[in-house]
Structure formats: structure tokens, C-alpha cells
Amino acid sequence: MSDPPRLGPVSAGPRPPPGTGAGDVRLVGFADRVSVERAQEWVDRQARRLAAVELGVAEAVGRLPIAPLLAPQPFPLLDRAMEDGYAVRSAETVGASTYDPVLLRVQDGSVPLATGGAALVAAGADLPRGADAILPFDAAQAAGPALEVIAAVAEGAGVERAGQQVQAGAPLAGGARPIRPHQAGLLAAAGIERLRVVERPRVRLVVAGAKAGAGGRGADAHGPMLRALVERDGGVVEPPEAGIGVREAIRRAAAAPGADLLLATGRTGTGPDDEAPPALAEIGRLEIHGVALRPGGTAGMGVVGALPVILLPGDPLACLCAYELLAGRLVRRLGGRDPGLPHARLEAEVGRKIVSAVGFLEVCQVRLASGRVEPLGVAESGGLAAAARADGFVLVPAALEGYPPGARVTVHLY
Amino acid sequence: MSDPPRLGPVSAGPRPPPGTGAGDVRLVGFADRVSVERAQEWVDRQARRLAAVELGVAEAVGRLPIAPLLAPQPFPLLDRAMEDGYAVRSAETVGASTYDPVLLRVQDGSVPLATGGAALVAAGADLPRGADAILPFDAAQAAGPALEVIAAVAEGAGVERAGQQVQAGAPLAGGARPIRPHQAGLLAAAGIERLRVVERPRVRLVVAGAKAGAGGRGADAHGPMLRALVERDGGVVEPPEAGIGVREAIRRAAAAPGADLLLATGRTGTGPDDEAPPALAEIGRLEIHGVALRPGGTAGMGVVGALPVILLPGDPLACLCAYELLAGRLVRRLGGRDPGLPHARLEAEVGRKIVSAVGFLEVCQVRLASGRVEPLGVAESGGLAAAARADGFVLVPAALEGYPPGARVTVHLY
16 A cells, blocks of 8 residues: 555657656656747647638628628618608708798609609618708608608718718628627628638547546536537537547547547646646657646647647646637637637726736636726635636736736736 | 508507507607617516526536526535645644655555655545645655655645535526536536526517618628527527518417517618508507617517517618617526626727717717727718627717717727
């Protein structure tokens, strides 16, 4: 009973260059860690743009066009009524009043406007040729074919000019942001029915089982969380294969193509059963292990063939943080999105001191109290429960030991 | 050709009380309009809570629990290691240094710690009884069964106490916000595998065809936009039946149950073909028509039997605004969500004057330029294209005629 547990076989794969922290850390600890910036550069190097797929406008909401979408023609195409009323020549209404009404003659709106004519039009209808304004109903009284105009209307009133909303060639959507609901409406209105969007990144997920020594407890907290996070970032998660370990999953990933990214959670640390990094080193290439990130510092990165593999820590909060800053960045990049954190941001003042360790980028869970930022404990102490209670998080750069009260910080909102 | 178009049959249904703006407005205009606040009160009265459905934790992300979810037990259940290392009695490490190491004896971690014992544990593992700290690997050197401790460790170091993250009975998720990805992780970690969430509101959608007089142009901008908006708010849209008009859709809705809300877009204004409000008045009850909202002022509301019906304007931007403030509010309420606008918010300073009409709640599309708010044209002028270019919108209350430069406003971000 007094022998220390033995290690698994030590990596037989090519050894990474020094300074990447990718040596075997089991029972030893991390000799050095890669900065978050360098780990993100690794992520960015893995990101090749995925294939395109053509979709209808309705299906394309939340997806990323492969190129900015430009208006094929002006919108609206012709001058049109912006409101219901009578299309008129504004000059013919000058001087009209209740006491001295101007008489116009009601005609059909599908033919050019006759001199002294007025045509009933609905909002959105093309303006009859010759008309230059819409007379609202409360400025006129119809009496059979005659229209009594009791107020003048200015040129252009109630009229939307051709191209007023969009000139031909103007961008309608695209860039690095997914299509929003109302942009889909605009695309449809502009006559774009189908468009090409970037394919969703396919993410294969391996979740290590409960830790040895945790008494068999600890339901899979990672699967539900990561699936939802990957979907938020535009990816799709392959249904995880049950009952296979990290080593076997990495082996199968090398043999079975079809995924764009392998995420393996758990067994990334310095404990005796932390087999994920040596398994990746053995089967593929472990390029980074240990990141100056808290929580999340045991994350690792590498490749099996052309497939990027990211090893996420088993602690759920560390897993969340490493996902947001590293793995999620790759999911977003692969799908062509903005690689930065996708959370809404708020600038706010620190109300209670935020403490952080120098040398690590710290992810501090915070809540907003009367508009001021308050930390929920330090770094790892509150676990995922702190994140679940938090309004968002603040990133404290590695060079700082925190933020004093009164400092302005950016809160990434959940 | 000179006869004015004739109206359809005038409503034979019960007439609404005066002051609701629900008289027949065709060719006449709105005599009065209901304030947005009163229209929202109508929405709130329609909202009965939907049934519950039981889901697994992973499927429940983005859904709303029917009641707050409480921790069934403390989490973690027992004291456990927060990091990899050796579980020790901290008192036995006092005075340890490189020059004067303390010798401990490595034992198994599944039995209580012997006097002078140290047990290798992985982060997340239960602490052996008797241990009160985790000695990191860099503070010890193993030599066979002996462990040379070269630095002292404080009581509680590296240990997460039972209940430190969550006390039994503490809320884990719920309230009026959908479950977030990391909350799902926490629920799973706390042993909650399935939960009951509010059923999704089922929304039936009717999209009126292109306006008479618009030359047959104008693809359906509403369907894709509304589908995406309803889904954002937690609802599901029934596939719309093609080729049926508003009148027929309202008639069918009365006969065929199964939806929680009918949204009909288009034909809500004062033009001759604006048949939606009179059709609702005839078949069911038109309770409000005309809202002091810009854009979106021709919106209408009523019921067919027990089914709420909201009539959304045909202009796409007006449709968007009336959806966000009225219809979306009902979708969110039905699904048990916070009924307020779901957009992230930002307080910012107005950089360029925002002009608005007194008497209407105006939805002003804005962009942020160097952190300051700039309007994109006034009210309706930019159409949906302005919204597509905007970073968000500002609501200008009916009592104000706008905001001067320097005013602090809330931007609802797209």
C-alpha cells in the first residue's frame, strides 16, 4: 500500500521544443507555462477556413456568409409610398385649408398621375409617375370621385426614394458576424433568397470519466456544458462515444476523419492518472501543455495528423475558462466568426478589490452590484458555482496583481 | 378608373370600447392610438404559463426551469483536493526546508492518513481522513516510499471544503433566465440529471402577400426574420401554410387549436387592402388597433377564442419594432422568460442629437462611434437597412422629443 502509483508509459512521440511546457509533468508539476497569448497564436495557426454550404435566407440566420452580401439592386427599386394615403403633386396642394380646400380628382394608381389627379396608395406601393408626395387621409375628404384637400403637403412627404434604404452594391450583411434575424429580413426584401455560408465546425468530444479517488461521484458536467458552448460558437458536437478513454479517443481520431477539432476533457494535470497529455504526445504531437491561465492552467494543445486536439482540464470551471479562451476561439475561427470572446461587454468600475496572481491571466467571476463590479471569491475558490451565480467575468492580465476599487474594467457578461 | 377603391365588408363583430383605437381605420387614419404601456399590459394579460416538459440537463440549456433548481446536497459533498499533490497533515510539515526536509511515508489515499503519512491525490479526489492540506509536487521529492518535504504547507492549502461551492438547498439555476451552458455543467456536477422546463410557445405565422401596387415585388422578408426572432425568444414557429390570406388564417386558427399565439404580418394599416384588423374584428375580437409606437404604429391585438392574435405591420422595420416590443414580449412571457427586451444593454452618451416625435415611443436605430451614440436617420427613414447597419437601438419615450448630445441613454445591442 505504500508504493506510489506508477506512471503510464512515457511519451514515445517527438518531443516538443523547450519552453512550450510540454514535457511530462506528472508528479512533477509544470516547469514553465505558455502565455495565453502564445496559446492563442497556436489556436490561430490551426484555423483553416471550412467549406461553404448554400442555404435559404431563413436557415442562414446565425450563420456566417463566406463573403459580404451586397445589394444586387437599389432598395427600394422605385420611389414608393411610405404610408397609406393619396399620391399627389405637392405643388397642387399649396394653399389648401379647411376654408379653402383644393379639389383633386381620384384616379387609379397604376397609371401616371393626371394633372389635378390623386391616387389612393397603400404604404409600400410604387408611386404613380408624376406624384411627389403622399397626402395623409386626415388631410383630405373623398366625395365620390372628388377629393377635397384641406391641408398642403410638402414635396417628398411620405415618399421613400429609390435606393433610399440601400444603394446597389451596398453591403447588407457579412463581415465576421453571423446573420441577425432582421438582416435576414433585409436580404429577403432585397431579393436574395439563397446564400453561401461557412460550414459548421464539427467538434468531437471525449469526456474522461470520474477521477480515481472521487468515490465514483461526479456526473459528467462537461458534456452538457461543452455541447452548449460549442453550439453557441456555431459548431456542432458529434455524439460522444461512450466508455472510451482519452487515449483510445485520440487513437480513433487519427484513424477516423470527419471532425474539425477534437476536444478532450479531464486528465490534463500533474496527477498519476493524468494520461491525456502523454497519450497525445505518444499518438500525435503535444505542442503545448500548461498555460499561464487561471483557472485552466493545465490545458494542452497538439495535433493528430491534421486534426487539432485541445485538452481541457477536468475541473469544470477550469474547463469552462480554457474553453472560452482557447478551444472556443478555435471553434469560432474555424466557422469564420470573430475569434474574440462572444460575450456582450460592459465597462464598469470595480467596487471591491479584485485579487489576482501575477504571471497568470486570471478569469475572475464577478457580479454587478449597483453597477459596480464585485469579485465572487478568488480564482478557483468558488468553482463552477461561482460562475453560475456570476453576472460575468473580468480578465486580469498576467502582469497585474488585480484591480483596486475605482479601476475601470471590462466585464464579459454571461 | 376614377372611383375610389371600395372597402371590404365592415366588421360585424363586437365593437371594442372607445379609446382602444380599434375602429375601422381604412381610408380614415387612426383617430387615437393606445400607448405602448397599455398595449404591453394587454400582452401581459394574455400570458398564461405553458405546460412543463422534462429534459436531460444537456437539452435544457437555453430553456427555463419551471422552478428554481436547488442543490440536493452540498457540493462538493466531502472535502477534496483542489490540485494534484500529496495529502498531508499541515502541522507535520512545519519547519520543512531544503536544508532540513521532513520525511513522510507515502501511503494509499483511500484509507485514513497515518501519522507521518502522505497520500498521492489527484485534483478532485476526496481528501483522506486526517489530511488537511495538499502539498504541491514542487514542495516534495519522492524517494521510494519516503517523501522528502522541503517546504511547509498551510492548513487548508489546496483543499476545497465540503459545501464550499454550494450549500445544500442553495439555488443553482432558474429565476426568469434560461439555463446557461455552465449552469448545466453545475447541475450535472451536483447530481441533477433531468429537470422540468417550461414548454416552448408554439407560434403560428401568417405572412400577407406582397402589397397591391408594389408590382409583385418584395419577397417575404417577414417569415425568415420572425422565425429567427421567435426562436431567439424561446418559441417555435409552425411551418406557415402557403397561399392563405390573413382572413382565412384567422378563420382556421379559430377552428384548429394547437398554437399558443398567432402572428399575422401585413395589411394592418389604413389603406384600402388592409384587411387584417377588420378580419380579426369579424371572426374574433380586435381589442387594440393602433399603438403609439414608431415604427410599428399600425400593430393590432385581439383574440380568437382563447388564442391571442397579434397583427404586425407589413413594413419590415415596423414589423421588427412591433415584434420586439409587443409580440416578442408575449412569446417570452408564455415561455416563462423575462418579458423585457432580451438584448444586451449598454449605457452610453449621445454623440449626435436623436430626434423623435412627441406622443410616440420611438425606436431609433443607432450606431456607436468611439463609444458615443449616433442615430442612423430618423424613425422610419432608413427602413430595415438602417437596422441591419445599426449596432443597436434606443427607445425614446413618448413624452420626449429626442435626446440632446451628452444625454446618457440605454442602447439595446443587436
